[in-house]
Amino acid sequence: MLDYITSYLSSNTTPGQAGNVFWALVYIMVVFGGVSVAVMAMNWLERKALAHFQIRLGPMRVGPHGLLQPIADAIKLLTKEDIIPAEADKFVFWIAPLIILCASFVVYIVVPFGPTHAITDLNIGVLFMLGVSSLSVLGVVMAGWASNSHYPLIGALRSSAQMVSYEVAMGMAVVSAILMTSLHGLGLYGVSATSSGTGTLSMIGIVQAQQEQHVWFLFKFFPLGFIAFGIFAIAMVAETNRAPFDLPEAESELTAGFHTEYSGLRWSLFMLGEYAAMIAVSSIAVTLWLGGWFRPFPNTLTGETWDLVFSLFPGLTFLGLAAIAFVGVKRMPKHPYFQLQTMGLAGFGAVLGLIGLILFAPPVRDRIQDIYWFVAKVGGFMYLYIWYRATFPRYRFDQLMKVGWKVLLPIGIGVLILTAILGVVL
Amino acid sequence: MSDLKTPDLKTADPTRFLSHLELDQPDKTFLDSNELVINMGPQHPATHGVLRVILKLDGEKVLGTECVIGYLHRGVEKIAENRTYTMFNPYVDRMDYVAAVSNGLGYCEAVEKLLNIEAPPRAKYIRVILTELNRLASHQLWLGTHALDIGAMTPLFYTFRDREEILKIFEKYCGARLTTHAFRIGGCQYETYEGFERDVIKFLDFVPPKIDEYEELLTTNRIWLERTKNVGVISRADAIALGVTGPVLRASGVKWDLRKAQPYAAYSDFDFEIPIGTNGDTYDRYSVRMEEMRQSLRIIRQAVERIPEGPIMAKVPKVMKPPVGEIYHSIEAPKGELGYFIVGDGSTQPYRIRVRPPSFVNLQALDVMVRGALVADVIAVIGTLDIVLGEVDR
Amino acid sequence: MVATLQGQYGSGIREAVSYLGQNYMIVEPSIVSDVLQILRDREQFDYCVDVTAVHYPEREKQFDLIWILYSFARNERIRVKTMIADGESVPSAVSIWATANWLEREVFDMFGIRFDGHPDLKRILLPDGWKGHPLRKDYGIIQQDEEWVQANLGIESGQ
Numbered sequence: 001m002l003d004y005i006t007s008y009l010s011s012n013t014t015p016g017q018a019g020n021v022f023w024a025l026v027y028i029m030v031v032f033g034g035v036s037v038a039v040m041a042m043n044w045l046e047r048k049a050l051a052h053f054q055i056r057l058g059p060m061r062v063g064p065h066g067l068l069q070p071i072a073d074a075i076k077l078l079t080k081e082d083i084i085p086a087e088a089d090k091f092v093f094w095i096a097p098l099i100i101l102c103a104s105f106v107v108y109i110v111v112p113f114g115p116t117h118a119i120t121d122l123n124i125g126v127l128f129m130l131g132v133s134s135l136s137v138l139g140v141v142m143a144g145w146a147s148n149s150h151y152p153l154i155g156a157l158r159s160s161a162q163m164v165s166y167e168v169a170m171g172m173a174v175v176s177a178i179l180m181t182s183l184h185g186l187g188l189y190g191v192s193a194t195s196s197g198t199g200t201l202s203m204i205g206i207v208q209a210q211q212e213q214h215v216w217f218l219f220k221f222f223p224l225g226f227i228a229f230g231i232f233a234i235a236m237v238a239e240t241n242r243a244p245f246d247l248p249e250a251e252s253e254l255t256a257g258f259h260t261e262y263s264g265l266r267w268s269l270f271m272l273g274e275y276a277a278m279i280a281v282s283s284i285a286v287t288l289w290l291g292g293w294f295r296p297f298p299n300t301l302t303g304e305t306w307d308l309v310f311s312l313f314p315g316l317t318f319l320g321l322a323a324i325a326f327v328g329v330k331r332m333p334k335h336p337y338f339q340l341q342t343m344g345l346a347g348f349g350a351v352l353g354l355i356g357l358i359l360f361a362p363p364v365r366d367r368i369q370d371i372y373w374f375v376a377k378v379g380g381f382m383y384l385y386i387w388y389r390a391t392f393p394r395y396r397f398d399q400l401m402k403v404g405w406k407v408l409l410p411i412g413i414g415v416l417i418l419t420a421i422l423g424v425v426l
Numbered sequence: 427m428s429d430l431k432t433p434d435l436k437t438a439d440p441t442r443f444l445s446h447l448e449l450d451q452p453d454k455t456f457l458d459s460n461e462l463v464i465n466m467g468p469q470h471p472a473t474h475g476v477l478r479v480i481l482k483l484d485g486e487k488v489l490g491t492e493c494v495i496g497y498l499h500r501g502v503e504k505i506a507e508n509r510t511y512t513m514f515n516p517y518v519d520r521m522d523y524v525a526a527v528s529n530g531l532g533y534c535e536a537v538e539k540l541l542n543i544e545a546p547p548r549a550k551y552i553r554v555i556l557t558e559l560n561r562l563a564s565h566q567l568w569l570g571t572h573a574l575d576i577g578a579m580t581p582l583f584y585t586f587r588d589r590e591e592i593l594k595i596f597e598k599y600c601g602a603r604l605t606t607h608a609f610r611i612g613g614c615q616y617e618t619y620e621g622f623e624r625d626v627i628k629f630l631d632f633v634p635p636k637i638d639e640y641e642e643l644l645t646t647n648r649i650w651l652e653r654t655k656n657v658g659v660i661s662r663a664d665a666i667a668l669g670v671t672g673p674v675l676r677a678s679g680v681k682w683d684l685r686k687a688q689p690y691a692a693y694s695d696f697d698f699e700i701p702i703g704t705n706g707d708t709y710d711r712y713s714v715r716m717e718e719m720r721q722s723l724r725i726i727r728q729a730v731e732r733i734p735e736g737p738i739m740a741k742v743p744k745v746m747k748p749p750v751g752e753i754y755h756s757i758e759a760p761k762g763e764l765g766y767f768i769v770g771d772g773s774t775q776p777y778r779i780r781v782r783p784p785s786f787v788n789l790q791a792l793d794v795m796v797r798g799a800l801v802a803d804v805i806a807v808i809g810t811l812d813i814v815l816g817e818v819d820r
Numbered sequence: 821m822v823a824t825l826q827g828q829y830g831s832g833i834r835e836a837v838s839y840l841g842q843n844y845m846i847v848e849p850s851i852v853s854d855v856l857q858i859l860r861d862r863e864q865f866d867y868c869v870d871v872t873a874v875h876y877p878e879r880e881k882q883f884d885l886i887w888i889l890y891s892f893a894r895n896e897r898i899r900v901k902t903m904i905a906d907g908e909s910v911p912s913a914v915s916i917w918a919t920a921n922w923l924e925r926e927v928f929d930m931f932g933i934r935f936d937g938h939p940d941l942k943r944i945l946l947p948d949g950w951k952g953h954p955l956r957k958d959y960g961i962i963q964q965d966e967e968w969v970q971a972n973l974g975i976e977s978g979q
Binding site: 501667668680688763778789790 | 867886899917918919954
């Protein structure tokens with residue numbers, strides 16, 4: 001038994017490859033917990049960042065600077081009355097949010113946080129990812145249908161039409177990235193002219209191909225990689241029904257979204273699924289174009305010192321966050337009413353600082369690199385999502401579809417063809 | 427105004443403006459069963475007040491609309507017959523509560539005309555400054571809510587923050603932020619407070635970068651352009667036939683502004699331009715209002731620099747008894763032509779006061795503007811008409 | 821301008837006055853529609869500013885119906901007034917200016933003056949089932965249609 005557990009630790013593969021069920025379950029639990037925490041953090045960040053964009057403060061009361069707001073929201077939603085419309089199809093009504101949730105979470109099976117830090121590494125990882133994330137459309141349609149009211153149905157149909165059309169564009173962009181794994185620019189980027197890559201659909205393989213080719217696919221065959229990344233970045237925002245493509249869920253439009261009839265915990269499952277999907281597609285984007293878990297400039301800035309510099313980043317990040325927390329503590333009003341909040345914030349800052357210090361220790365430092373850089377990049381994407389929401393007006397539905405089919409798809413096909421040509425010719 | 431050629435309205439058929447909702451014929455069957463009647467109810471996040479719009483849709487396209495108004499009808503004109511002229515002054519603010527100062531200006535000037543007295547020059551300048559500040563505030567509120575309806579949530583907060591500065595000036599001047607009751611018949615009651623000019627000049631320096639900020643967020647934004655260009659188009663002939671006024675008319679290409687055509691209250695002393703648009707679409711109305719904001723700043727600056735000394739109240743009898751007669755006086759409110767038709771009968775109470783509300787007449791044009799557009803455009807067009815239900819319903 | 825009109829309609833144009841700088845004409849109700857049409861077509865009064873009414877209960881012809889018109893080309897405003905009795909109806913100006921649509925509905929709502937040829941003459945500000953026309957002088961200031969209030973708002977006293 002113990003052998004079973006420790007034998008995995010000495011192998012250098014993912015639990016899936018090693019066939020180790022126990023560790024696979026451990027990883028699944030870790031990822032599930034991590035994503036859930038990330039969703040709550042994202043909720044908080046969205047409210048705070050949006051507020052600061054709009055020159056206001058956001059939640060400040062519930063916990064210091066609103067840090068406990070997501071927990072309060074979760075408790076509120078949990079204690080709400082569970083209303084099911086009288087004529088609704090009960091089973092479908094119940095299962096729709098679950099399908100969306102499962103579809104969003106199952107994608108994480110193939111997302112690599114490091115060379116061996118993935119639950120498994122299917123050799124058709126990308127295909128799996130594309131297929132599973134499309135299942136959420138099914139959940140959306142089921143939610144609209146089961147509500148037995150024509151406004152949610154119209155909203156669900158719109159939502160599903162939008163998601164399906166942008167998936168095509170996403171697919172084109174993804175295929176361009178996959179093509180790049182097997183094509184080497186001859187002599188480019190410092191890679192020898194005679195080597196050629198083996199194409200791969202596995203997620204870990206794609207990141208490793210970026211490493212071998214000494215270039216992040218974002219910059220490969222410039223500007224093709226960039227354009228493919230751009231297409232994917234726009235399509236992923238539309239895929240997750242976020243601004244500026246959030247007409248199906250907008251409040252000031254006539255047809256309300258597919259989740260109108262849901263309340264309480266069921267609605268929070270939709271939101272959980274939406275945020276999880278956002279993080280999932282961002283992880284895909286990071287893996288395919290941004291070099292996955294590699295630190296910035298892995299090939300141009302090489303050497304011991306650079307490695308050391310970059311390895312200090314995780315610790316510095318947490319120490320920076322702790323410093324911000326302590327600045328917040330200093331700025332808290334000196335009124336006895338705020339004592340508890342001040343102590344809470346100071347405690348939070350202390351915890352962050354402690355984590356930062358731990359991350360400076362060499363053994364931890366080396367191991368945490370992959371996960372840290374991956375998470376940092378995905379975090380950048382999350383901030384971009386919030387930024388879009390604050391800045392852009394909404395697209396009208398027909399304009400939305402026009403962008404998906406008449407703009408992104410032709411450009412995607414063009415990029416694909418050009419990548420193929422360049423890869424063969426060069 | 428010689429550049430205005432009247433369009434050929436003899437041959438245009440005004441009945442083309444009528445919508446054929448046929449709501450009172452429920453038994454009439456439609457061959458195309460895609461037609462749907464949807465109600466955008468009195469309570470709605472985007473209808474700027476209690477406005478009910480019944481839409482007849484064919485799929486997504488709007489075939490016709492019918493507006494149901496009157497939810498905010500308070501009988502202001504009836505109340506006027508039971509109050510003296512001075513007592514009615516505060517009621518006037520409550521109609522277009524966003525631009526209360528303009529309402530007061532129109533009313534006071536109309537009664538002054540009936541009494542055949544004129545406000546002293548200093549009072550006129552103070553009136554102009556406050557009215558132009560109010561125009562700016564009204565346009566800022568319009569911009570925030572219009573952008574919010576279209577989906578951009580940030581300009582709302584920016585415009586409201588800047589509007590606070592204007593409301594602070596109002597509060598220092600007359601004690602109220604929104605329904606100001608700033609003017610009296612015959613002039614202004616309150617002398618400008620200590621530091622008024624300094625505050626206004628500080629405001630004039632503070633605001634232009636903010637207007638640039640709003641423009642930066644919206645004007646060249648491709649999504650904004652797609653949502654507003656060619657949306658809610660009203661042609662010049664239609665605009666004149668439907669009697670729309672204000673920025674809506676100017677965006678359709680008619681260069682007409684009551685401040686220049688029939689100047690009132692010292693506007694003839696100032697040098698400013700009237701922005702016009704070309705297409706009559708939502709984007710043009712947006713540009714016209716943004717430019718109007720800048721022109722208002724220009725007027726305020728000139729007024730503050732040249733404000734004359736002198737009395738602020740004309741010699742008005744304590745008990746005001748205008749002679750028997752009628753008068754119609756209108757001003758360029760931020761929403762359009764705001765007119766007061768006052769019938770005096772020699773007593774202290776007016777015999778009849780009729781308020782010609784710009785939003786009421788502009789709202790009529792909604793039907794024409796959204797024919798053939800999509801549902802999402804209806805909300806954009808209601809926003810761009812800049813209606814205030816207090817004024818529509820009185 | 822008034823001269824040509826008077827030449828055409830003779831006694832129909834009863835008065836043309838300028839009071840406090842504002843011009844207005846008093847016209848017989850039978851020819852008012854033609855006069856308005858001529859004003860729009862020939863004299864270029866293409867913008868109908870307002871349509872309103874005043875109630876004089878002691879007079880035989882109780883209502884003063886007023887059209888306020890403006891000409892962009894001439895930058896001139898003019899009022900056309902006519903006097904009608906209670907129950908008399910006037911041809912609608914909707915065929916001349918489309919603005920008149922809602923303006924006439926409001927006059928009907930508040931005064932009860934009917935307009936012939938109006939496509940959709942129904943109440944605009946008050947609810948559809950309301951009885952009474954509030955801006956008439958015999959309608960009290962706090963009077964309300966008690967039946968309607970009781971039936972629709974559920975208030976017992978009807979107020």
